Amino acid sequence: MDIGIDGRVDTGGAANVGAVQNDTLRSARFRLEREAHWRQLDELVTRAEKGGTAALGYDEVRNLAAGYRQAMNSLSVARDISLDRALIAYLESLCARAYLVVYAPQESLGGLTARLLLQGIPQAVRRSALPLFIGFLALILGAAAGYKLCQNDPSWFYTFVPPELADQRTPDASADYLRSTIYGDEGHDSDRLAAFSAFLFSHNTTIVILIFTLGIFVSVPSFILTFYNGLILGAFFAMFARRGLGYDVFAWLSIHGVTELAAIAIACAGGARLGLAVLLPGARTRKEALRHQAHDAVKLAILAALMLIVAAIIEGFLRQLIQDPFWRIVIGWGMGVFWMSWLLLAGRGSKTSREAAR
Template sequence: MDIGIDGRIDTGATVNVGAVQNDTLRSARFRLEREAHWRQLDQLVTRAEKGGAAALGYDEVRNLAAGYRQAMNSLSVARDISLDRALIAYLESLCARAYLVVYAPQESLGGLTARLLLRGIPQAVRRSALPLFIGFLALILGALAGYKLCVSDPSWFYTFVPPELADQRTPDASADYLRSTIYGDEGHDSDRLAAFSAFLFSHNTTIVILIFTLGIFVSVPSFMLTFYNGLILGAFFAMFARKGLGYDVFAWLSIHGVTELAAIAIACSGGARLGLAVLLPGARTRKEALRHQAHDAVKLALLAALMLVVAAFIEGFLRQLIQDPAWRLAIGWGMGLFWVGWLLLGGRQGKASREVAR
């Protein structure tokens, strides 16, 4: 107690000290009653953060969920009765960590990749009928135009095909030389094949990136660039066909071209999705339509990149090592059937799954 100047007793200091002591005792008692549960939850959350929810057993997962609910209840009570700030901050942190473990997706990078391959990409392809039609149409029309023009006038070959790509394979070359470029032994040591495969992948990837990114300009540049690749294809085929090597060059192109050319057309399809969002946004604004279409467009671009990796391996290794045209055809079109089967059947829900989803 304090005695004032006027002689009266001042009890304010005693009341304030008593209130503080009472709050401290109440916080201590509150913590003592529940701290064991909080520590157990903290340990479970820490383990789950390090190794994922899969690192916990069934009983531990159940205790984790129960502990989270208890901690949330403790946090609510602590806020209502205005306990000390340090305790409230601790409970807020613990509850936030537990929430992420209990409710946030616990999927590893491998799980995300598997979901993308098994469902995401095939479903995106099946939703892209019109863009795929545009991509493959550009490639086919270009190939037909290049073939027709070069069959009627071989000089068109020099217009369509860059000199560095043609090398010495020109309409003026002899049939024997052209045949040697299809079946000749090019010194197939592993180091040269690996370097050749890396070069092809880099070259093809550059083309695909250009085709995809230019699609945002109303799809026209993507269509034209894909059409131009078709012109080169048609010109090459016409040159070999005029020398009586049509079947041989078809097999030579098939072993890697089925995958590689499909990747180019799919990249054009991804760009076309972006272009159609700008050209035909529908009820959405162009920005919203572009954001909406970008989800599937990116998946098509990832598919094209994956196919290019496979095509580079086939072109850099198998095409050089396998000389039999029948085997070249079987590998090339077998890969084509694999892509078609995966993209048409992947990610489809069974009847039971659809009923559950409803």
């Protein structure tokens, strides 16, 4: 009880002090009754964070789940009776950590990568028949148009092919020079070949990124860019064919081009999935359709990136080391069989596949 300066008794201050003391005692009693369980849960969570739940025994996993439920109940009570903020903050942190240990996927990076390669990407490809048809159609139509135009009029080559990509391989070049660029039998230095391979990889990576990201605009830019890459391909093939080197350039393109060109078409398919979600959302809103299609579209983009890396390795090494056109064709189309076998057969009949089909 406090006495004010005017002589009156200040009962409010005494009541406040009493309430604070009562809350402090209640908080201390609450902590004392349950703190042992919290410490046990904290220890189990810490061990699981370091080594995963596999590091815990059966009884410890059961205690972890039970401790998480008890901690959630304690947090709810602490909030209702307005215990001290430090205790509430501790319980919130403990419950959040325990939630991640109990409910978050307990899978290593290696496991996630294996699941992506063995299930996620192949299943996404098989669900993308129409977008893949669009991507490969754009590439094939472009190649056919580029070949036809340059066969009839070689000057079209300069319209379709950038000078830095042509690298002196033009319709004006002699057959001997063009042959030397295929087989490297004229002493082309390795530094120049390595620089050109790096340029091609950079160029194709940029194209793939553009094709994929621009697909959201109703797929049209993706289709046009893929068609344009087909024009370049057709123009190159026509130029060599006019010099009697059709088989040779087919082999030269096959060893890395089967993988590289497929990557471009697959990137177009990923962009087409985004574009079709905007153009034909179905029963969903466009935002929901875009979010739904993005899961498979991103997997197609990852596949395209992986294929570009493989193509770059083949282009930088095998294409220079293997000069026989027969073996170039075998390696290139053998890689094509490998990609098709993986993408068509992997991940069939799994639970993930059945759930995605619903």
